[in-house]
Amino acid sequence: MSDVIPKECSSRQYHDSDLSFNWETMVFFSQCDAVNKNLNLNELLKLTSDVAVEDFNRRGMSREVLNENGIAILVSRDSFRFHKFPKENQKIVVRTWEEKSEPLQFVRAVEIESLDGEKLVSGITAWLLIDLNQRRIMPIKKFDSMGLRTPTEKKTEHDCLPFGKIQIPEDMTLWDERVIKYTDLDANGHTNNSRYAAFAVDALPEQFQSKVFKDFRINFAKEAMLGQKVKVFGKIEENENKLFILGKAEGETSFEVELCW
Template structure:
């Protein structure tokens, strides 16, 4: 049964979704969350094409991911998502991933509604005007603040935006950042395993642009990485990793 309060789907981890460490790629995890919310809206008659025709698209602004363990090949995931209300112009939605009865991952995602052409942010009341989701306020203790990078982190390299990176909003898809992050993380951190990661999407990156990637350790078991494009800060990421 489809409800506005919860949407549930299952998905098996395919071989091509697993990376060099033998676990689900971070980019695939973010894609699964994106697709789950899209399926929820689609089942309620508010899929991407319908909303775009009405002059509205959603742009993700944050993904806060808490990982107990990453799934492996052939694991069957049950993914549950729940709209959590709004704070300012941002919509909140959470995702809980299970393997059997075991909860393995939680994601809190924020997004904004925007005009499809100009990407001008719309007030939440525009989407809430469909009268499908309740107009509720996200509790303060659960809100997500943008990751603010410190000054002085070293340049790690550059990443050009390619045609295959683009989504149907014509910018670098939010899930691709998961690949970029792993590509620029030091191997010793990848080996320890990520327990928590937040990606803040600040300025969209588009075809032909180049992201300049900066990063470094910012605390015990903490690493911060960010990218700058032609308009300034493109994205920022804070992650926690395990001990050896």
């Protein structure tokens, strides 16, 4: 087998003059759903997390450097609006940049466009800084005092829903159960954030699994650990064109999802 990457599948990564990080890539068939050939929600989370991590890497904040300083950066909340779903074999640009931080979380914007500039997805995400020694959230100011990054005051307008608390209804119905397996874990040994989106979609009633949604919000609460059973609850609110999903592990909230159409 040739080790030459075909030109049409090649990717390019670079920073713009405004320090936004760009990743030109392609949507592969393995990343898409079986009905619409659209990028899966869990693959969207993989893509947007990976581009954020690579941005940190190139700015001197690799996972190794952070670990040496007793720090981890974990995604906490994501909100995305779909103007047009990225599709199988489509060449895209994923663009991300940091915005002005909140006291206890980084704020990061993300956009996905076609190579000819058509807006496909826009999003805003929140990331927590974890003190690995104290096992608690670290204030962003304390991190900035370490000199690992230059804070930004940048703030832009976003057309997606704001990240924030998801108002989960009380009368949820059990939709699915699953156990956290080895392949759900990432290189940190944690259940990868993208897996929770897969759990949510797999739990949906069949007629909603292929539905083209307009907005997607997911909040991460407590990690589901290897071997734990995750119970996935849901509720559809047809009159409001939205549905809610709640994942619980050992009786505690693991993740929350809101999907709107």
